Amino acid sequence: MIDLKLLEQSIIDFSNLKQEPEWFQQLRRDAFVKKTLLVLPSFEKIRYQKWPIIPEKLIKESEEFVSKKSDENTFIQVGSRTVSLNISEELKEKHVIICDWSTALVEHADLIKKYFMTKAVKWDSDLLTATHLAQLTGGLFIYVPKNVVLDNPITTYLTQDAWDNQDYVQHVLIVAAENSQFSYLENRSTVGDQTTTANIIVEVIAEANSHVKFAGVDQLGENTTAYINRRGYLLDNAKIDWSIGLLNDGNIIGDFDSDLIGAGSHADVKVVAISTGNQIQGIDTRVTNYGKHSIGQILQHGVILSRSTLTFNGIGHIIKGAKGANAQQESRVLMLSTKARGDANPILLIDENDVQAGHAASVGRVNQEQLYYLMSRGLHKEEAERLVIRGFLGPVLTAIPAVDVRERLIETIEGKLINGQKFEKVSQ
Template identity: 40%
Template sequence: MSTQITTPINRSSAEALSKNKQEPEWLTALRAEAAEAAETLEWPKPEKMRIDRWELGALGQYKQNDAISSSDQLPESVRGLVPAEASANLLVQRNSSVVLKQLAAELQSKGVIFTDLETAARDHAELVQKYLFTAIRKDENKLTALHAALWNGGVFIYVPKNVEVELPLQALLFSDDAEATFAPHILLIADNHSRVTYVDHVVSAFEAETGPSIHQAMVEVFVKAGAQVQFASVHHMADSVIDMTIRRAVVENDGRMEWVIGDLHDGNILSDTLTILNGSGSTSDAKVISIGGASQKMSLTTQAVHVGRSTESTMVTRAVMKDQATAIINGITKIEKGATKANGEQTEKVLMLSPKARGDANPILLIDEDDVKAGHAASVGQVNAEQIYYLMSRGISKQDAERLIIHGFLAPVVSEIPIESVREQLQKLLERKLGS
């Protein structure tokens, strides 16, 4: 099935798309309202980055791919990204639709839901409608409105109270058709005292050079009281793809949210990850790794908002910049009035490999309460010449010495990836992007 999407999207085309997919009326109305809002809203304005100059009109068209029965039927170019241990709990989106979804019978018996969001909107409408576009408002800006109108496929996860999912739930989200709309939406709900790890790979697999396209994705995570969520995501797509990803988590009393983000995409990037610590005793930890090359432009923002009492947040970003790439890295810690005993720490570090590359690290603390702790550290610099000299004096070549230093620089994030096979994939990507 192929449904043309006009550019820009409007109310009637959003309604037609929704009805064509036989979605519930409430979702059709949501899409229509979002499309109408998108006509008047402006694009986000991240610090020091003019994303309105990017090719943002390449929305593509909705294309539904045929379902498959196992990962063995995936194209060879992406098949290797599915580790053997993921076969029991795996979801695959190809272009605009989910083509494979598997969940172990044991988890199904415990009430765990792991399916595509389009199916969940029909089969679990009450649950989806309660949370969808509440952490991210559909009318925040043109990007969120367009996404609300156009999202497709996607991932829905629900973990019931007191259920601990031992094995990670994994997703492969890939595009091999630059003319297809690629806009997954991920909605994850971890009920009271539950625990879950979710990992996804976002990739492109074009057979030849293509025109511009957009991956616009949004993530909403709800961590209920005492629950724990690990969310790991690795992005690596072609330089013709603009990667625009917004992530939001809302954490209640004594809940914990952990992010591990590998922004290793080759094209322009807008990445914004925010954790809202609503509940007392709630905590968050966000680790971001990125490598920029060629003339790539990246806006990477990590945020924590403290609302509840005795909340803690940690944010660490490591970026390596080469060639003529530009990265604007923002860390924002916001402590609201009444969030006593809050503690927010952040670190942004940029390693420059080229005199023409640009990396800005901007730590921001916004404090509206007295009885709190908050700190930040930021640095931008070249590879340390003394370290290289020391390694070379031990018989290591200059190229290998630089590589060792870079890997050591990135290690605090890489080591936090919760699955060994994903860490291995990340190491391969690091080697590729660093030109080793």
């Protein structure tokens, strides 16, 4: 266990190096004190409390870089260091803000004070959120002004630096002002193979009548134990389309919530997850209907190979007063190994009459007749399995509206499956 005074001093040194304003440094200090009084959040049937989930390594500036092509409207960050930011003239003319965290704290302090960990995620909710604020090392801020509609997506490449033995604590804050519309694609990966902990929080604030299409493809490394928290906060008639591909190689807790605060707000959550090797993934997806006639939809499909474990929790909660609300969910797990463990837990919490709610859940193995049929047509077993898996994931993938995101997910899934099958052969 690291010396807390040493860790606190490293936080102060990092904050001074980044020239963070005093108000934010005070927030860090408050969080560092408060986290000693908080506990880890609890998720149904996900036992992660003994994992090395709390970042404890000293905070310092990243020195590594990754070379990537920087297309238009693209942000690239490795560790806490911004490698590239390329904003189109259109975005500049429309006063769209895209900047790294250090810049946001200085140049957009009023917006950060208003939205950062005050609505979607409260910094003092639990030990993981307080630790996140105290030990935050980097991230980005996106603000799309009122009535602005963007035709082209904003794309980010956010890379964890695991060449050095340091933890990764990163924050993304996205604000869609009233009547704005845009797409955001987030690519997460790891360089290096040191044993590390990641604590990642993404907040999406969707103000009245806004529409955000959020797509995330996660590929963190095998030696990274991660807590990934993505939260939406939706006002009247706002909509967030979530498309998330959890294709990591290490142990992961996914905490995905959407709070439907406003009347007519709508969250559509699609999750694809693949677990391989000895990996453990616990995915807790919740949509809470506060507003009248709000709609929450959850669709989760996962595949598990080898000795891995995958748990899906799907939670629909309709709060008292949310008349006319609709909460629907589906969670399905496909197991390709007798040594794998899967669980799909549907949970409906209904505190109001005059609502609609439903759920579906299943955990099963590959249909042997389908495999036999495909192999009788000349396919090897591994190829036949991959075709069956594509068919199983199809309902989620085809429901993703963005073609480029869908194609990227399919390509990444294929690579993950091939590596998983290789692992299974070696371990047999």
